[in-house]
Amino acid sequence: MKKITVGLSTCGISAGGEKVYNALKEEIKHRSLPVELAETGCIGMCYREVLVEVNNGKRFLYGDITPDKINRIIEEHIIKDHPVTEWLVQGPEPLIDDTFFKKQKRIVLRNCGLIDPNSIDEYIKKDGYKAIQKVLKEYTPETVIDNILKSGLRGRGGGGFLTGIKWKFCRQAVGDKKYVICNADEGDPGAFMDRSVLESDPHSVLEGMIICAYAIGAEDAYIYVRAEYPKAIERLKKAIKQAESKGYLGKNIFDSSVNLKIKIKEGAGAFVCGEETALIASIEGRRGIPRFRPPYPANKGLHGKPTNINNVETFANVPWIILNGADAFSSMGTENSKGSKVFALAGKIVRGGLVEVPMGITINEIVHEIGGGIKEDKKFKAIQMGGPSGGCIPASMGDLKIDYQHINKTGSIMGSGGLVVMDETTCMVDVARFFLNFTRNESCGKCTFCRIGTKRMLEILERITEGKGQEGDIEKLLDLGQKIKDNTLCGLGQTAPNPVLTTIKYFREEYETHIRAKKCPAHSCSALITYNIIPEKCTGCTACSRVCPVQAITGEKKKVHIINQLICIKCGKCYDICKFSAVLKD
Amino acid sequence: MKVKSKEDIKNNNFPEFNVALWKYRGEDGALIPLLQSAQNTYGYIPESAINYISKIVKIPPADIYGVITFYSQFRLKPMGKYVIKICNGTACHVNNAKSINQSIQEELGITYDETSEDGMFTYQSVACLGCCSLSPVIMINNETYGRLTPQKVKKILKEYKAKK
Ligand SMILES: Cc1cc2nc3c(=O)[nH]c(=O)nc-3n(C[C@H](O)[C@H](O)[C@H](O)COP(=O)(O)O)c2cc1C
Numbered sequence: 001m002k003k004i005t006v007g008l009s010t011c012g013i014s015a016g017g018e019k020v021y022n023a024l025k026e027e028i029k030h031r032s033l034p035v036e037l038a039e040t041g042c043i044g045m046c047y048r049e050v051l052v053e054v055n056n057g058k059r060f061l062y063g064d065i066t067p068d069k070i071n072r073i074i075e076e077h078i079i080k081d082h083p084v085t086e087w088l089v090q091g092p093e094p095l096i097d098d099t100f101f102k103k104q105k106r107i108v109l110r111n112c113g114l115i116d117p118n119s120i121d122e123y124i125k126k127d128g129y130k131a132i133q134k135v136l137k138e139y140t141p142e143t144v145i146d147n148i149l150k151s152g153l154r155g156r157g158g159g160g161f162l163t164g165i166k167w168k169f170c171r172q173a174v175g176d177k178k179y180v181i182c183n184a185d186e187g188d189p190g191a192f193m194d195r196s197v198l199e200s201d202p203h204s205v206l207e208g209m210i211i212c213a214y215a216i217g218a219e220d221a222y223i224y225v226r227a228e229y230p231k232a233i234e235r236l237k238k239a240i241k242q243a244e245s246k247g248y249l250g251k252n253i254f255d256s257s258v259n260l261k262i263k264i265k266e267g268a269g270a271f272v273c274g275e276e277t278a279l280i281a282s283i284e285g286r287r288g289i290p291r292f293r294p295p296y297p298a299n300k301g302l303h304g305k306p307t308n309i310n311n312v313e314t315f316a317n318v319p320w321i322i323l324n325g326a327d328a329f330s331s332m333g334t335e336n337s338k339g340s341k342v343f344a345l346a347g348k349i350v351r352g353g354l355v356e357v358p359m360g361i362t363i364n365e366i367v368h369e370i371g372g373g374i375k376e377d378k379k380f381k382a383i384q385m386g387g388p389s390g391g392c393i394p395a396s397m398g399d400l401k402i403d404y405q406h407i408n409k410t411g412s413i414m415g416s417g418g419l420v421v422m423d424e425t426t427c428m429v430d431v432a433r434f435f436l437n438f439t440r441n442e443s444c445g446k447c448t449f450c451r452i453g454t455k456r457m458l459e460i461l462e463r464i465t466e467g468k469g470q471e472g473d474i475e476k477l478l479d480l481g482q483k484i485k486d487n488t489l490c491g492l493g494q495t496a497p498n499p500v501l502t503t504i505k506y507f508r509e510e511y512e513t514h515i516r517a518k519k520c521p522a523h524s525c526s527a528l529i530t531y532n533i534i535p536e537k538c539t540g541c542t543a544c545s546r547v548c549p550v551q552a553i554t555g556e557k558k559k560v561h562i563i564n565q566l567i568c569i570k571c572g573k574c575y576d577i578c579k580f581s582a583v584l585k586d
Numbered sequence: 587m588k589v590k591s592k593e594d595i596k597n598n599n600f601p602e603f604n605v606a607l608w609k610y611r612g613e614d615g616a617l618i619p620l621l622q623s624a625q626n627t628y629g630y631i632p633e634s635a636i637n638y639i640s641k642i643v644k645i646p647p648a649d650i651y652g653v654i655t656f657y658s659q660f661r662l663k664p665m666g667k668y669v670i671k672i673c674n675g676t677a678c679h680v681n682n683a684k685s686i687n688q689s690i691q692e693e694l695g696i697t698y699d700e701t702s703e704d705g706m707f708t709y710q711s712v713a714c715l716g717c718c719s720l721s722p723v724i725m726i727n728n729e730t731y732g733r734l735t736p737q738k739v740k741k742i743l744k745e746y747k748a749k750k
């Protein structure tokens with residue numbers, strides 16, 4: 001029997017996935033076709049959503065599907081067995097889009113977009129819950145930890161701490177009760193790896209958590225999910241219920257003496273709650289304010305008990321490592337960074353989506369080969385990694401290998417996997433201002449330098465983008481940035497200046513042009529742009545004067561128009577509407 | 587989201603709220619789930635709910651107020667029937683979320699953290715909805731809309747307005 005599968009994670013749904021699904025359902029019912037209709041998560045090709053797969057023993061993946069395309073697929077592919085080749089993005093025959101997958105190495109995303117996340121049986125068919133059975137039968141907690149240590153897995157939540165060591169500390173810590181926490185707060189703007197994994201393959205995370213609980217000796221676990229991810233929460237809840245009813249969670253897991261209860265805690269919208277001590281405070285029902293470490297959560301965590309916190313992606317790696325062996329994992333990557341890393345590709349890139357690549361791949365390979373280059377053939381300018389804690393790496397360093405060591409050297413950080421691509425129209429000062437605005441808002445207010453320092457830096461950046469920058473502003477930013485780094489308690493403050501420091505390091509002239517020439521080279525800072533009409537090109541069609549919200553444009557029909565600079569609010573509407581490129585943006 | 591009518595709120599007529607609350611009684615760290623439950627029931631956290639929760643968890647109202655104001659999710663004022671969240675995350679920022687914001691403000695006549703006069707729409711800004719590859723993105727209640735243009739967003743809002 002043929003099977004049709006629709007990608008229904010948040011990205012698929014927001015591109016119209018549910019409409020496509022319902023249209024298919026109607027059509028199948030209406031024609032009484034012997035076809036199975038199913039849903040799946042995210043395969044990563046967000047740039048081609050809505051994705052629909054037809055499977056008749058071979059896989060055919062269609063992209064950019066809308067309800068009105070359904071009929072043709074049904075008529076030609078389902079009924080007559082002729083695939084609609086021009087809509088295919090992946091199939092038995094090689095296609096252009098296959099370069100998207102060629103350099104990927106999918107461990108964490110092994111099942112994403114291939115199985116139905118609502119079905120535990122489909123996960124089991126893909127060797128799901130085999131790792132935990134192997135562990136319970138063959139491994140002591142210590143051998144589990146040795147295996148994770150040997151694999152070289154480092155925490156994927158941003159810090160990059162060796163997971164095996166963390167587990168070992170927590171195993172050794174003394175306590176009558178221990179906890180496992182999965183950090184699914186994913187607060188970095190521009191990052192959606194964890195959401196996709198939770199929505200597409202929730203059981204892999206649960207299995208990783210069970211293995212961790214066995215290794216450290218915990219019987220209670222929490223998943224802290226941010227409130228902006230309703231779909232992920234829904235699928236996790238379902239997954240936990242399914243696992244419980246099969247006896248994979250709860251008391252005597254797989255008839256062993258191991259017990260584990262996993263609960264979901266919804267975040268309430270505070271970026272700083274991604275920091276582990278703040279997260280613990282939040283689970284305890286308090287304001288999410290970080291505290292001084294040590295003691296680390298491994299010794300004194302939730303309710304004062306030893307607690308192991310890992311990121312979603314970290315946990316999703318664990319079952320694979322157990323089943324395939326630590327050596328298989330550590331054979332991938334570079335000397336100090338093993339395995340693969342998931343990146344959320346977004347921004348000015350042709351193929352935005354979710355990719356998983358071996359550590360050590362270069363920036364250019366990701367941007368140009370996997371990502372298909374920059375949208376609208378514009379010029380590649382920089383990538384931003386690590387969100388508000390990270391920084392911008394210029395295109396000139398495109399051959400840089402992506403691993404912890406190399407990325408840290410640039411002044412950016414690996415971060416959790418957000419990778420936003422920027423082109424020539426992105427202003428680097430504005431990007432720095434954007435992030436400082438974010439950290440200023442999200443600072444919990446505990447440390448003076450974080451609370452007031454970020455505000456002062458933001459004020460300086462704001463005046464630079466408004467054309468009021470002064471000589472010495474760059475030096476002030478550098479000085480203040482260093483002081484904030486040195487005088488704050490948690491990662492939020494310590495890394496907050498990174499976006500500013502890296503953009504000054506690599507794009508200093510852009511700052512100087514803003515300050516001295518009062519110009520924005522990327523034509524992005526609206527206060528520094530002027531719009532003028534080129535008389536030779538203006539046909540007097542009046543489109544601009546009609547669209548101008550403040551009547552700043554005057555001129556008779558079929559005569560050259562003029563913009564009154566005193567009235568102009570620089571909204572850019574005339575520039576966008578002019579069909580003759582007669583409006584000059586400078 | 588089930589929002590009570592103005593009369594219900596005035597008369598303190600909160601049947602569902604009580605049921606939801608009792609479920610959590612005695613649990614560790616119950617405060618935040620309780621507040622979330624109150625907010626899910628009314629669309630915001632009324633003062634009477636704070637006092638009520640205070641008795642259950644034995645935390646003074648002032649401290650509860652401190653928790654409420656710390657988290658951006660919680661509201662102390664009634665929210666509209668539809669809560670519109672515009673993403674101002676990195677990817678959306680570089681893909682011109684500004685123009686989407688402009689269109690929403692033009693269409694609804696409200697700015698961030700305001701509710702329209704008819705009580706239909708509340709408008710908020712958030713940092714990243716996790717759909718960055720479809721940026722710019724907005725979310726209306728639990729529905730996400732991606733690959734927006736100023737025209738598209740106006741059309742979507744008009745549809746919601748027609749729903750009433
Ligand atoms: C301000 C701040 C925000 C953070 N946000 C997250 C987050 O959203 N998700 C995450 O997994 N880790 C986040 N972290 C890192 C956590 O503190 C912690 O190191 C991580 O969850 C440990 O898991 P790992 O070892 O598997 O990476 C954040 C840290 C800081 C300082």
Ligand code: FES
Binds near residue numbers: 673674679713722723
């Ligand atoms: S930046 Fe807007 S959805 Fe992530």
